[in-house]
Amino acid sequence: MKNKHLNIDHISMEFPTPDGPYVALRDVNLDMAKGEFVSLIGHSGCGKSTVLNVVAGLYKATIGGVVLDGKEVDEPGPERAVVFQNHSLLPWLTAYENVELAVKQVFGRAKSKHTKSKAEMKEWIEHNLHLVHMDHAMHKRPDEISGGMKQRVGIARALAMEPKVLLMDEPFGALDALTRAHMQESLMEIHADLGNTVIMITHDVDEAVLLSDRIVMMTNGPAATIGEILEIDLPRPRDRVELSSNAKYNHYRHEVLQFLYERQRRPGEELAADEKDDDSSPELKVVKTEAA
Amino acid sequence: MKFSKTSVFTEEQYSVFIRMYIFPLIAVALFLGLWSISASQVQTSLGQLPGPTAVYEQASNLVDEHVAAREKEVSFYERQEKRNAAKLEKNPDAEVKIRPYTGKATFFDQILTSLVTVFTGFIMASLIAIPIGIITGLSNDLYRSINPIVQLLKPVSPLAWLPIVTMVVSAVYVSDDPMFDKSYLTSAFTVMLCCMWPTLINTAVGVSTVDKDLINVSKVLRLGWFTKVFKIILPSAIPMIFTGLRLSLSIGWMVLIAAEMLAQNPGLGKFVWDEFQNGSSNSLGRIMVAVIAIGIVGYMLDRGMLMLQKKVSWDKSVVLR
Numbered sequence: 001m002k003n004k005h006l007n008i009d010h011i012s013m014e015f016p017t018p019d020g021p022y023v024a025l026r027d028v029n030l031d032m033a034k035g036e037f038v039s040l041i042g043h044s045g046c047g048k049s050t051v052l053n054v055v056a057g058l059y060k061a062t063i064g065g066v067v068l069d070g071k072e073v074d075e076p077g078p079e080r081a082v083v084f085q086n087h088s089l090l091p092w093l094t095a096y097e098n099v100e101l102a103v104k105q106v107f108g109r110a111k112s113k114h115t116k117s118k119a120e121m122k123e124w125i126e127h128n129l130h131l132v133h134m135d136h137a138m139h140k141r142p143d144e145i146s147g148g149m150k151q152r153v154g155i156a157r158a159l160a161m162e163p164k165v166l167l168m169d170e171p172f173g174a175l176d177a178l179t180r181a182h183m184q185e186s187l188m189e190i191h192a193d194l195g196n197t198v199i200m201i202t203h204d205v206d207e208a209v210l211l212s213d214r215i216v217m218m219t220n221g222p223a224a225t226i227g228e229i230l231e232i233d234l235p236r237p238r239d240r241v242e243l244s245s246n247a248k249y250n251h252y253r254h255e256v257l258q259f260l261y262e263r264q265r266r267p268g269e270e271l272a273a274d275e276k277d278d279d280s281s282p283e284l285k286v287v288k289t290e291a292a
Numbered sequence: 293m294k295f296s297k298t299s300v301f302t303e304e305q306y307s308v309f310i311r312m313y314i315f316p317l318i319a320v321a322l323f324l325g326l327w328s329i330s331a332s333q334v335q336t337s338l339g340q341l342p343g344p345t346a347v348y349e350q351a352s353n354l355v356d357e358h359v360a361a362r363e364k365e366v367s368f369y370e371r372q373e374k375r376n377a378a379k380l381e382k383n384p385d386a387e388v389k390i391r392p393y394t395g396k397a398t399f400f401d402q403i404l405t406s407l408v409t410v411f412t413g414f415i416m417a418s419l420i421a422i423p424i425g426i427i428t429g430l431s432n433d434l435y436r437s438i439n440p441i442v443q444l445l446k447p448v449s450p451l452a453w454l455p456i457v458t459m460v461v462s463a464v465y466v467s468d469d470p471m472f473d474k475s476y477l478t479s480a481f482t483v484m485l486c487c488m489w490p491t492l493i494n495t496a497v498g499v500s501t502v503d504k505d506l507i508n509v510s511k512v513l514r515l516g517w518f519t520k521v522f523k524i525i526l527p528s529a530i531p532m533i534f535t536g537l538r539l540s541l542s543i544g545w546m547v548l549i550a551a552e553m554l555a556q557n558p559g560l561g562k563f564v565w566d567e568f569q570n571g572s573s574n575s576l577g578r579i580m581v582a583v584i585a586i587g588i589v590g591y592m593l594d595r596g597m598l599m600l601q602k603k604v605s606w607d608k609s610v611v612l613r
Contacts, residue, residue, distance in 0.1 A: 058508055076511040088505040092527045092606030101523060105513045143607065161513075 004067075005034040005197060006055070006165055011064035013050050024050050026223040027064075030216060035195040039208040041256060042218030042227075043264065048201045051218075052167050055199060056082050068164060078106045081158035083168040087150040089142045095153040096138045099125045102157045128160040129153070131190060148179035152186070159190065168200040172207070181240065184210060192237060205260070209252045210240055217259045227264060230255055342577040347584070350577035358398040365393045397558050403585060406559030409476055410548045410593075413483025414541050421488040421540070422533060425495025426521065429529070435496055446489040450482050450547040454554050457481045475557040482551040487544035491536035498532025499525055527606065534601040541597055545590045560586055 013025040024047045032038055040048040053059040055066050057076040066073040068080065076082075089098045103125050107116040116124060129138050132152040142150050151171055158166055171187075172180040184207060191198060191211075202208050208215045212232050219227040232252055234243065243249040324344045334341040342350070376388040397405070428435045461477050502525050510520045552561025564582050567575040 056508075056512065058511060075514075076508070077514055078512060080512070082508070082512050084505050084508070086505060088503070088509050090506065090509075090524065090527065092530075102513055105515060105519075141606070 004031050005036075005069065006032040007067040008032075008051070008055060009064050009067060011051070011054055011061035011066065013047070013054065013059065014062045023223045024221060025054075025061075026225050028225055029064075030226065030229075032197060032199070034197055037191055037198045037200070037211055037213045039212040039215045040199065040201045040218060041203070041205070041208050041215055041260070042224065043220055043260065044203075046218045046221045047224040048218060049169055052082075052169055052199060052201055055165070056080050056167050058082075078102070078161040079164045081161045081163035081166055083151075083154050083158045083166065083171045085170045085173055087142070087147075087154040089150055089153055089157070091142050094139045094141050095129060095134055095145070095149075095156075096125060098142075098153055099128055099157045099160050103160050106161050125160060128156040131159060131193075132156045132186060146179075148175050148183060151175065151183060155187070155190075159194070159196075164197060166196045166198045168198065170201050170203065173203060180204075180207070184240075187211065188237065205253055205256045206240075208256060209234075209249060210238060210243065215252075215256060217256065217264075220264055228259055336576065338571055338576050339573045342580055346577045347580045350574055351581045351584075353574070354399040354578065354581060358400050361395055361398045364395055368393045368395075399563065399581075399585075402559050402563045403589065405476075405557065406548060406552065406561070407589070409479050409552070409557055409559055410483055410541075410544050412476075412480040413548070414487060414544045416480065417484040417488035417540060417544070418491055418537060420484075421491035421536070422495050425492045425533070425536075426499050426526070426529075428492075429496035429499025430521075430525070432500070435500065442489060442492060445485075446493075448486070450486045450550050451554070453482050453485050454478065454551060457485070458555065473557070475552075475555045478555040479548060479551040479557040479559070479561075482555070483544045483548050486547040487540040490539035490543065491533070494532045494536025494539070495529060498529030498536075501532075502528045531601075531605055531607065534597070534604070538594060538597045538601070541593055542590060545586075545593055549586060 008028060008030040010027050010029045011025060012023070012027055014021040014023050016022075028047075028051055030038070040051060042048050050059060054061045055073065057066075057073050057080065060074070073080065089095075090101070093101065100121070103116075103121050107114060107121055107124070109115070126135070126138070129135060132155050134149060134152050134156060137145050137149060142153070145153075151174075155168075155171065172183050175183065188211060190196075200211065209232060215230040215232060216226055217228045217230065218224050230252060234246070234249060234252075328343040328345075331341040331343040340346075372391065376390070379386045379388060424438075428438055458474075458478050461474050461481065465472075465474060465477060506524050506528060510524050515523065548559070549561040549564070551557070552559045553565040554561075556562055556565075560582055564579050567578045567582070
């Protein structure tokens with residue numbers, strides 16, 4: 001077993017509803033090593049986001065808990081930075097100011113462990129925006145830049161907190177296929193450079209296989225849990241074009257698709273419905289109509 | 293852009309021009325015609341109901357009166373200065389008195405008084421309503437608690453408030469050397485009581501409907517209460533707050549006229565009331581001038597707020613009108 005960096009320890013989650021508690025998660029258990037990239041994949045409503053929110057500290061698990069570096073997670077904090085699905089930038093601030101808000105909060109206070117001076121902070125903000133290739137639009141506001149650029153700034157903001165764990169909730173779900181591919185490349189670069197531990201939720205099978213060290217496949221809710229875990233043993237750096245003809249890659253892809261569409265096929269779900277999308281890439285898409 | 297001698301406008305510009313200017317002009321012309329015809333059918337005890345031409349005459353009278361009053365004022369001060377200078381020449385130690393001009397307020401002075409009064413009430417209302425709105429917006433329980441009170445007080449007419457406000461002002465504001473007229477305070481407070489509700493409600497709603505993701509961002513960043521309120525909640529509530537402020541100001545302006553009539557604050561409301569009591573053959577015309585002036589000022593106040601809103605709004609994609 002790998003050393004325990006992040007330990008999602010047998011969490012169950014119930015939400016109170018007027019008709020009694022709704023069990024969203026049951027006994028989700030996962031250990032992660034430092035620097036590992038894990039994808040959560042599963043059908044909509046299977047509780048992927050719930051897992052992420054528990055790790056982020058935004059939800060409190062009904063049973064079980066999350067331990068990061070030997071400390072229990074009981075509230076949200078910058079060491080577990082979240083990249084939200086719809087970027088969640090403050091629309092009245094520029095890209096720079098959005099990152100600045102995070103940097104000031106983490107490094108700007110006298111009592112924090114690693115304080116930075118004003119000049120250092122400026123450099124750090126610019127460095128992070130550079131990392132996501134946003135130098136040219138640093139002083140633009142979210143409504144002046146494209147969806148992909150917004151998501152880049154969202155990632156820069158998360159990275160600038162120097163998080164131990166980066167939590168990404170379908171970060172590229174709202175982007176077109178080409179932009180998504182660019183963003184995946186950037187993310188691989190950044191992950192190779194910084195070695196953050198990453199948990200990413202995705203609906204996209206190719207994305208999961210391309211990026212992850214492990215793919216965690218979740219069963220359908222209610223009472224969703226981890227169905228299977230797939231180790232992706234592909235050498236890095238990975239190249240999507242090369243991989244497309246790689247037998248191992250296609251095997252992993254096939255495994256995930258099989259899990260999603262044969263073992264965890266939702267009752268009444270018709271694959272044909274997805275074929276109507278003409279803007280989507282030819283790859284098989286998993287329910288993309290609604291967020292988990 | 294290229295101009296040719298034969299056609300200044302392209303076909304499209306031409307049709308835009310017609311839609312933008314000609315259509316509204318036709319509507320105004322029709323309105324004036326209808327007004328003129330129907331006014332001529334009505335005989336009141338103060339003579340015929342004035343049509344557009346009579347009103348226009350009265351408007352220019354009011355302008356003339358204003359100009360004449362200003363001239364009188366200027367010459368009054370000139371005379372006073374001359375007199376004082378002559379006095380000082382005779383005896384350098386003489387005590388000179390400078391008396392302020394106390395002529396009758398003109399129509400335009402009254403508009404100014406009304407504006408000052410309405411802004412006093414409006415600003416007081418905003419200073420109360422915005423903080424309360426923020427605090428109630430932040431807590432559902434607090435919102436539920438004060439909501440019945442707000443809903444109860446919101447529809448109360450200014451005419452019902454006025455006697456109470458008058459009595460309270462007379463009782464509380466006792467001073468040998470009053471800085472403000474009681475009529476001014478009474479009108480301003482009545483405006484305040486009537487126009488604070490839209491701002492309060494809209495602020496509360498704006499604050500309580502901040503995007504949940506942005507709240508999550510503030511949680512992940514562990515922002516303190518003040519930073520959260522000032523960096524995240526207030527900016528996202530700004531559009532709603534401004535909607536409230538605009539509603540408040542237009543309500544305030546409507547309320548003000550009624551309040552001034554009864555409180556005898558020397559603004560447009562008093563002007564209308566005095567002309568009504570005066571009952572000369574010109575009175576109805578002058579009142580109608582006041583009606584139009586009230587409309588124009590109200591419109592300009594709203595436009596002013598809209599411009600301010602556009603200036604502070606971060607969301608330039610929203611069409612404000």
